[in-house]
Amino acid sequence: MRRLAAVLALAWAGQVGAVPTPEQVKTAYRASDVQLLDRHGVPIDALRTDMTVRRAPWVGLADISPATRLALVHAEDRRFMQHDGVDVGALGKAAWDNLLRTRARGASTITMQLAALVDERLRAGAGGRSWGQKWDQARVARELEAGWSKAQIMEAYLNLVPFRGELQGIGAASQGLFGKAPSGLNQAESAILASLLRAPSAAPRVVAQRACLLAREINPAAKCAGIEWDVAAAFSRPSASAAQTQAPHVAQRLLKGMGTGTARQVRSTLDAGIQRDAADTLRAHLAALRERHVTQGALVAIDNDSGEIVAYVANGGASEVDGVLALRQAGSTLKPFLYQLAMERGWITAASPQDDSPLEIATAAGPYVPQNYDRQFKGWVSTRTSLASSLNVPAVRMLQLTGLERFHARLRALGMASLSEPAEFYGFSLALGSGDVSLLELANAYRTLANGGLHGGVTLLPRAPQPKTRVLDAKTAFIVGDILSDRAARSLTFGLRNELATAFWSAVKTGTSKDMRDNWCVGYSEKYTVAVWVGNFDGSPMWDVSGVSGAAPVWRDVMERLHRALPSRAPAAPPGLVQQMVSYQPALEAPRREWFVRGTESAQLTLVGTAQRRSAIVYPGQDGVIALDPDIPAGRERVVFRAQGAAGLSWRLDGVALGAAGAGHAWQPVAGEHELALVDADDKVVATTRFSVRGAPAGAARP
Structure with missing residues (x-):
């Protein structure tokens, strides 16, 4: 046998042929x-x-578990580190065993197997390899050993060898069978993979037996029961991508x-951590809303400066629909651009009174009668309160002021190309978001507000900085952002405690479409714009889901994730703005500091004519619920009563006089049911409202 080995060695040495380099094999790999x-x-x-095959990206030898390399050598080629491509001793033993035994034994080294993997002419046919193929296989193995290192041979072999079914290479096999990277394979898993090399299609029972024997040869303490369980689990896994x-x-x-x-x-441009956390947050919230018939959601987060999308969750449920690009009714999310347009034209200021009273508009299709979300009217309120608290009727009046075509053109300039029909198609309901837009369009429009009126495109691919175009006036864009960040201004509808409040500066707006089919929350911080939609892709309505209970919690959680270690500061006011105290006569709202475009400021606004046609309690609303804030120290929390047309009137709570109603009244809330009244000088009740206070003050015992 030694004489035969020597002759073979001389013959192989005399053959000359080109074999690929490690770099060529790796480059050709796909x-x-x-x-x-x-x-x-x-x-x-x-x-x-x-x-045709499942291959993962090329895996370096350093990223493959040492246990896998040990199992491979032990199972396939124990003298791998000693031979020069052909193990003559193993060859002779195989020939002797094949002569005397009925079970055939192979003698191919890892290098010889690699030779067949890199040269398809050396691969076995239906009847096995011919003597010529075997000769050439041995020759090529010697040449590989002469030009490659052992590490390069091992690495290439593990990336090219088939394991089971369509799984080729250690990366695909490790992920497909065990759901992990090759670096994490343990001893039992490595034994299973090594046992598959000789018989990739073997039955699970046979693979488990072989793996058990191999594991015990390497480590006598190996437990076969665990290996059998691993084989069963591995072979029952659904086929999955390596990524x-x-x-x-x-x-x-x-x-x-x-x-x-x-x-x-x-x-x-995505960020894996942000993408994963955003998807998890959305799915968890959808699960909590399942009983309210909410099945789907989508989310997008954009870097304000670059326009790079850092999170893109197209679908929070089991559907192939891309919810980031799907068109849905925008609801109240279009209102900020309507008010900004009116401010930009100089028709209103943030302090201007807006009329929230019944309205009927004659149209070709019949009368259009807008309603507020709670089907109540607040009377006269400021622009700030009207926008922040998302009142519908004043928004429709604002669209009458700006003009339908002008507002439609502005939305198109902001990138809402989906509003492709003529302005008349949408009618005055466009103020309340009757047009269909995508979540991505809406998010980028709010990003324009975040950038002080400068508009630019978004991207999912890295790119050089892109110039932005001014679409909105910087001064009024700032004022709108200030309104959307004002917790007090939105409290008329949402209360002081809601899901829109973040621990850092942010501006945000919610929206709900007709019949509660779509719920939106879109807002921005100094660094990011985040937009969330929840609903149902089939258009079916949700059940009792509002802006603050639907999309807002997801928006807040994702915003807080983005700003976990990143501050968000309020933007600096651009030139041309002034801030001063403003008061109302009669006192429809308490005096406050307000932003004005220079030249439009006013210290006092007096309502005349129809502005004083009726007196009403603005806050708390009828049957309203006020929740005590446990974070505010006991005795420090206050609720401010507000009224319109309150000149000469007084407050009375639960039969107890509180004083003049003209400037509001800061009341320390007490849990329970209450009745608030406006009374005139003759103690005649002009208006009443019933409300309740729930919760316990800070420091009180809780169940």
């Missing part, structure tokens, strides 16, 4: 998926382009159409 990377190079998704699936719709959008010969990785 993963079956095109990978989507995040902005830091972390894989977050993939799109399969080769349906994590965190942004499937983005992968489809960016990777579709890329052939097998093109680049196999595409870097996006």
Whole structure:
């Protein structure tokens, strides 16, 4: 046998042939998926382009578990580190065993197997390899050993060898069978993979037996029961991509159409951590809303300066619809742009009184009668309160002021190309968001507010800085942002405690479409704009879901995730703005400091004529509920009663006189049911409202 080995060695040495270099093999290698990377190079998704085989990206030897390398050598080629490509001793033993035994034994080294993997002419046919193929296989193995290191041979072999079914290479096999990277394979999993090499299609029972024997040869203390369980679990796993699936719709959008010969990785602007947390937050909230018939949601987060999308959650449920691009009715989210337009034209200021009283507009389709969300009217309120508290009737009056076509053109200039019908198609209900827009369009329009009126495109691919175009006046864009950040101004509708409040500066607006089919929350901080939609893709209505209970909690949680270690400061006022105290006569709202475009400021606004036609309690509203804030020290919390047309009137609470109603009254809330009244000089009741206070003050015992 030694004489035969010597003769073979001389014959192989005389053969001359070119074998590929490690670099050529690695360059020619193609993963079956095109990978989507995040902005830091972390894989977050993939799109399969080769349906004949499943291959993961090339895995370096240092990223493969030492247990796997040990199991492989022990099972396939124990003298791998000693031979020069052909193990003559193993060859002779195999020939002797094959002569005397009925069970055939192979003698191919890892290097010989690699030779067949890199040269298809050396691969076995239906009847096995011919003697010529075997000769050439041994020759090529010797040449590989002469030009490659052992580490390079091992690495290439593990990336090219088939394991089971369509799984080729250690990366695909590790992810497909065990759901982990090759670096995390343990001893039992490594034994299973090594046992598959000789018989990739073997039955689970056979694989488990072989793996058990191999594991015990390596470590006598190995437990076969655990291996049997691992085999059963591995073979029952559904086929999965080697990459994590965190942004499937983005992968489809960016990777579709890329052939097998093109680049196999595409870097996006997404942030893997933010994307994962945003998706988890959305799914958790949808689960909490399931009983209210809310099944779907979508979210997008954009860097204000660059326009780079850092999170794109197209679908919070089980659907292929891209909720970031789907068109839905915008609800009240369009109101900030309506009020900004009127301010920009100089028709109103943030302090201007707005009339929230019944309105009927004659149209070709019949009378249009807008209603507020709570179907109540607040009377006269300021622009600030009207926008922040999202009152509908004043918004429709504002659209009458600005003009339907002018507002429609402004929305189109903000990038809402989906509003493609003529302005008349939408009618005055456009003020309340009757037009269909996408979440991405809406988010980028709010990003324009965040950028002081400068508009630019968004991107999912890294790019050089892009110039922005001024679409909104900077001064009035700032005032609108200040209104949307004003917790007190929104309290008329939402209360002081709600899901819109963040621990840092932010401006935000909610919206709910007709019949409660869509719920939105869109807002921005100094750094990011975040937009959230929840609803149902089939258009069915939700059940009792408002702006603060639907999309707002997700918006707040994602915003807080983005600003976990990042401050958000209020923007600096641009030139041309002044801030001064303003008061009302009669006192429809308490005196306050207000922002004005220079030249429009006024210290006092007096309501005349129809402005004084009726007196009413503005806050608390009828049957309203006030929740005590447990974070405010006992005895420090106050509720401010507000009224319109209150000149000469007084407050009376639960039969007890409180004083003049002209400037409001700061009342220390007491839990329970209450009745508030406006009374005139003759003690005649002019207006009443019943409300309740719930909760316990700070420091009180709680169940």
